[in-house]
Amino acid sequence: MSGLSVAARWMAAAGGEMLAGTRGFATDLATVSNLRAVAPRQNDRVLGLGTLNPRVRATEYAVRGPIVLKAGELERELRQGAQKPFTEIIKANIGDAHAMGQQPITFLRQVVALCIYPELIGSPDFPADAKERAQRILQDCGGHSLGSYSASQGLYCIRQDVAKYVESRDGGVPVDPNNIYITTGASDGIMSVLKLLLTGEGRTRTGIMIPIPQYPLYSAAISELGAVQVNYYLDEENAWALDKSELRRSLNKAREYCYPRALCIINPGNPTAQVQSRKCIEDVIHFAYEQKLFLLADEVYQENIYAEGCKFHSFKKVLYEMGAEYFNTVELVSFHSTSKGYTGECGFRGGYMEVINMDPDVKAHFEKLLSVRLCPPVPGQVAMDVVVNPPKPGEESYKTFKMACNMAPDMFYCMKLLEETGICVVPGSGFGQKEGTYHFRMTILLSIEKLKVLLQKVKDFHTKLLQKYA
Amino acid sequence: MSGLSVAARWMAAAGGEMLAGTRGFATDLATVSNLRAVAPRQNDRVLGLGTLNPRVRATEYAVRGPIVLKAGELERELRQGAQKPFTEIIKANIGDAHAMGQQPITFLRQVVALCIYPELIGSPDFPADAKERAQRILQDCGGHSLGSYSASQGLYCIRQDVAKYVESRDGGVPVDPNNIYITTGASDGIMSVLKLLLTGEGRTRTGIMIPIPQYPLYSAAISELGAVQVNYYLDEENAWALDKSELRRSLNKAREYCYPRALCIINPGNPTAQVQSRKCIEDVIHFAYEQKLFLLADEVYQENIYAEGCKFHSFKKVLYEMGAEYFNTVELVSFHSTSKGYTGECGFRGGYMEVINMDPDVKAHFEKLLSVRLCPPVPGQVAMDVVVNPPKPGEESYKTFKMACNMAPDMFYCMKLLEETGICVVPGSGFGQKEGTYHFRMTILLSIEKLKVLLQKVKDFHTKLLQKYA
Numbered sequence: 001m002s003g004l005s006v007a008a009r010w011m012a013a014a015g016g017e018m019l020a021g022t023r024g025f026a027t028d029l030a031t032v033s034n035l036r037a038v039a040p041r042q043n044d045r046v047l048g049l050g051t052l053n054p055r056v057r058a059t060e061y062a063v064r065g066p067i068v069l070k071a072g073e074l075e076r077e078l079r080q081g082a083q084k085p086f087t088e089i090i091k092a093n094i095g096d097a098h099a100m101g102q103q104p105i106t107f108l109r110q111v112v113a114l115c116i117y118p119e120l121i122g123s124p125d126f127p128a129d130a131k132e133r134a135q136r137i138l139q140d141c142g143g144h145s146l147g148s149y150s151a152s153q154g155l156y157c158i159r160q161d162v163a164k165y166v167e168s169r170d171g172g173v174p175v176d177p178n179n180i181y182i183t184t185g186a187s188d189g190i191m192s193v194l195k196l197l198l199t200g201e202g203r204t205r206t207g208i209m210i211p212i213p214q215y216p217l218y219s220a221a222i223s224e225l226g227a228v229q230v231n232y233y234l235d236e237e238n239a240w241a242l243d244k245s246e247l248r249r250s251l252n253k254a255r256e257y258c259y260p261r262a263l264c265i266i267n268p269g270n271p272t273a274q275v276q277s278r279k280c281i282e283d284v285i286h287f288a289y290e291q292k293l294f295l296l297a298d299e300v301y302q303e304n305i306y307a308e309g310c311k312f313h314s315f316k317k318v319l320y321e322m323g324a325e326y327f328n329t330v331e332l333v334s335f336h337s338t339s340k341g342y343t344g345e346c347g348f349r350g351g352y353m354e355v356i357n358m359d360p361d362v363k364a365h366f367e368k369l370l371s372v373r374l375c376p377p378v379p380g381q382v383a384m385d386v387v388v389n390p391p392k393p394g395e396e397s398y399k400t401f402k403m404a405c406n407m408a409p410d411m412f413y414c415m416k417l418l419e420e421t422g423i424c425v426v427p428g429s430g431f432g433q434k435e436g437t438y439h440f441r442m443t444i445l446l447s448i449e450k451l452k453v454l455l456q457k458v459k460d461f462h463t464k465l466l467q468k469y470a
Numbered sequence: 471m472s473g474l475s476v477a478a479r480w481m482a483a484a485g486g487e488m489l490a491g492t493r494g495f496a497t498d499l500a501t502v503s504n505l506r507a508v509a510p511r512q513n514d515r516v517l518g519l520g521t522l523n524p525r526v527r528a529t530e531y532a533v534r535g536p537i538v539l540k541a542g543e544l545e546r547e548l549r550q551g552a553q554k555p556f557t558e559i560i561k562a563n564i565g566d567a568h569a570m571g572q573q574p575i576t577f578l579r580q581v582v583a584l585c586i587y588p589e590l591i592g593s594p595d596f597p598a599d600a601k602e603r604a605q606r607i608l609q610d611c612g613g614h615s616l617g618s619y620s621a622s623q624g625l626y627c628i629r630q631d632v633a634k635y636v637e638s639r640d641g642g643v644p645v646d647p648n649n650i651y652i653t654t655g656a657s658d659g660i661m662s663v664l665k666l667l668l669t670g671e672g673r674t675r676t677g678i679m680i681p682i683p684q685y686p687l688y689s690a691a692i693s694e695l696g697a698v699q700v701n702y703y704l705d706e707e708n709a710w711a712l713d714k715s716e717l718r719r720s721l722n723k724a725r726e727y728c729y730p731r732a733l734c735i736i737n738p739g740n741p742t743a744q745v746q747s748r749k750c751i752e753d754v755i756h757f758a759y760e761q762k763l764f765l766l767a768d769e770v771y772q773e774n775i776y777a778e779g780c781k782f783h784s785f786k787k788v789l790y791e792m793g794a795e796y797f798n799t800v801e802l803v804s805f806h807s808t809s810k811g812y813t814g815e816c817g818f819r820g821g822y823m824e825v826i827n828m829d830p831d832v833k834a835h836f837e838k839l840l841s842v843r844l845c846p847p848v849p850g851q852v853a854m855d856v857v858v859n860p861p862k863p864g865e866e867s868y869k870t871f872k873m874a875c876n877m878a879p880d881m882f883y884c885m886k887l888l889e890e891t892g893i894c895v896v897p898g899s900g901f902g903q904k905e906g907t908y909h910f911r912m913t914i915l916l917s918i919e920k921l922k923v924l925l926q927k928v929k930d931f932h933t934k935l936l937q938k939y940a
Binding site (some may be wrong): 046047048049051052053054055056057060061072076096097098099101102103104106109110112113116117119120123125141142143145146147148149150151184185187188191195197198199217220221222228246258262263292293294296303329333339342343345346347348349357358359362365366368369371373374376377378379381391 | 480515516517518519522524525526527529530542547560566567568569570571572574576579580582583586587589590593595613614616617618619620626654655657660661665666667668669673687690691694731732736762763764799801809813814815816817818823825827828829831832835836838839841842844845846847849850932938
């Protein structure tokens with residue numbers, strides 16, 4: 001096979017629609033290797049499309065593609081006074097709550113501001129609990145400054161708070177703070193863990209099982225690392241539930257061309273918003289145990305469950321309840337983030353992961369790997385701390401904090417609309433509305449045909465929502 | 471060759487001392503491939519040493535190894551009241567100015583605090599220029615909140631400020647803000663660029679030229695990516711200067727076993743503190759041009775030049791002055807950071823890179839790659855903004871800002887001592903001292919023999935310093 005025909009085949013695979021199976025083959029290293037051997041032409045740039053890392057080239061990331069770049073451009077033009085058929089860009093491409101008008105939680109911002117500018121600790125405008133929290137965190141920082149590098153694993157006192165949070169969330173299942181790693185958002189943690197798992201060549205190459213539909217970080221990371229993407233399909237007919245027999249089908253097929261080593265779960269689902277039942281999680285864990293798969297549980301939406309009858313079960317807790325044989329052997333990493341939940345602090349890039357049953361030797365290498373990036377951003381670590389350790393009853397900030405976490409009905413409506421239909425509108429509260437009334441506002445930019453489709457979706461959503469909650 | 475003997479050879483290469491050339495061979499993918507094919511034993515963990523990504527396993531990172539992990543442990547024990555033969559840990563392992571007692575720059579912290587907690591904009595305790603700056607930045611944030619994701623390339627107004635800074639630093643050499651990318655510290659940027667360059671197989675595998683001694687991020691990144699490390703030696707006899715003939719020797723040798731595509735320069739040197747002359751930089755650029763090498767210029771210490779007669783010349787500026795043939799063709803990325811300079815804000819993980827002559831198609835893939843991580847932490851972006859756009863004469867914060875940037879003599883002494891000898895002591899100002907007197911404080915933990923060596927180094931440094939400045 002000539003270099004060129006391989007390249008053409010590669011580009012077709014990367015540029016076309018993602019199809020199960022074929023994409024897995026496209027990222028097979030054997031194909032990539034041939035492409036790599038194409039030497040750069042003499043008068044070209046050192047780094048051109050022909051010499052670009054083929055894995056980077058093949059990586060796709062739908063959430064922030066050309067559309068979003070264009071949106072940024074348009075926004076700048078609008079600010080500079082350009083006339084357009086619309087006056088603002090509404091970004092429904094990514095879960096970015098603050099950009100959508102959600103207000104930050106005061107207590108969180110106060111603690112971070114106090115850590116950053118400790119002179120404020122003398123100010124009467126800050127509540128005592130925020131000051132105490134900031135002082136406790138600064139005590140753990142080199143030179144008592146947020147400007148110092150933290151340990152690569154994160155500040156110890158924050159890892160302690162995360163441990164307590166997870167323990168209490170899971171009804172007392174024990175947590176070792178040494179298994180908690182603060183991350184630069186969940187994406188960073190997921191990427192680091194996947195990196196560990198990459199090994200083998202050809203048919204022994206690591207396969208990573210991911211749900212379809214997925215959050216495209218997974219396909220991008222797998223492509224960037226040169227692993228093999230193994231798709232399992234969520235059941236749209238059954239509210240996007242995960243089915244064990246589909247896992248088995250997917251695994252068996254994948255074993256024909258790679259070595260599946262890890263199973264990624266997104267619960268609550270992204271983009272499906274499906275919340276897995278306890279039984280489903282048990283099935284998945286049993287499957288991972290039986291098939292020797294490393295589990296990655298993306299649980300960043302664990303605080304965003306609104307539907308009645310739905311309850312979040314953490315993989316950690318279910319694993320524990322399945323007994324020692326499971327709890328002491330199944331390798332699991334769970335991810336959380338400051339970007340979702342009631343805080344929606346995306347810009348801070350805060351997150352953590354809990355690592356369970358990781359081989360101690362591997363753990364040492366993992367910590368070395370993390371240390372190359374020095375440490376997660378410390379302001380994001382502080383934000384994570386407030387997420388896992390909010391004000392408690394009796395503390396000065398408790399009351400306002402609780403109020404802020406209960407979402408206003410219009411925000412709830414818009415959030416659900418976005419999560420369930422991908423349509424992004426703005427809650428009326430951002431524009432002002434009579435107390436007790438709720439609105440949303442949408443811009444109308446589409447052709448009549450497309451608008452009809454859009455409005456039908458809104459109508460279906462609205463009807464469904466009323467059935468559920470009215 | 472059996473899997474086992476390859477594994478043994480690999481471990482020896484990874485565990486032993488770094489030797490030029492042999493290490494390059496060790497990271498050759500052919501070797502790695504054989505190792506990868508070792509399947510996991512049945513009753514083992516899914517992820518054990520035998521199945522760990524061999525590149526991760528081979529990665530070394532001296533700055534934050536077991537010593538630093540141990541230091542963190544000891545610190546915690548001391549805080550919990552444990553009795554040790556010393557009362558604090560002094561970390562001289564990494565350039566972490568705040569942990570060393572350097573005070574943050576007030577203006578920088580004010581601007582970040584205002585952005586995080588905009589309620590402070592009404593406070594009379596903040597200067598008008600800090601408020602204006604915060605408002606300008608918030609204007610650029612989604613929902614006017616630091617909690618929104620920024621563009622993956624960074625906030626536009628901050629990239630504009632970086633562009634102006636670089637332009638003025640380089641005496642007017644033009645900068646396009648679209649070539650500026652805000653990063654999560656310089657490490658993140660360097661890693662991303664190296665990732666682009668990885669291609670080929672066996673003898674066409676990408677080689678990356680790095681100085682020896684180097685900052686170990688480079689060797690770690692190269693190992694993690696599976697590229698080939700190509701060493702060029704700095705001339706210790708000549709104050710660690712870079713010699714063009716050594717570049718040529720190194721390149722020619724490397725071409726026997728890999729495809730060298732990039733040349734990394736650290737200027738001012740880390741750990742050597744050597745400042746390259748303009749002539750030297752011209753030589754390097756000419757070499758890169760002639761040999762078709764992609765240039766990475768790590769210029770994070772550009773503001774930390776204290777020695778008389780030394781001046782920082784940016785690669786960008788020298789490239790420009792060499793004329794259009796060079797300026798329009800040589801591919802260069804320059805890196806800067808909030809962690810060094812007069813700010814020393816490491817914990818914020820702020821940085822930027824300027825990308826010159828990058829192929830537009832590659833740039834599109836680069837932006838896609840960056841977008842997978844969503845965006846650099848926004849508080850770090852704000853810190854970067856203040857670094858590149860400090861208060862100007864006439865503005866309210868100008869005077870105090872200037873004072874803070876002029877390092878106190880004891881801080882200067884300790885900083886130089888650290889940079890030139892690696893010995894980390896604490897400036898007297900951290901303990902209090904009579905005005906006009908300067909001290910440093912060191913802890914004495916070593917054996918008599920080692921202490922003699924240490925004190926001799928301090929003495930030599932002191933004598934040299936007095937010769938230079940007294």
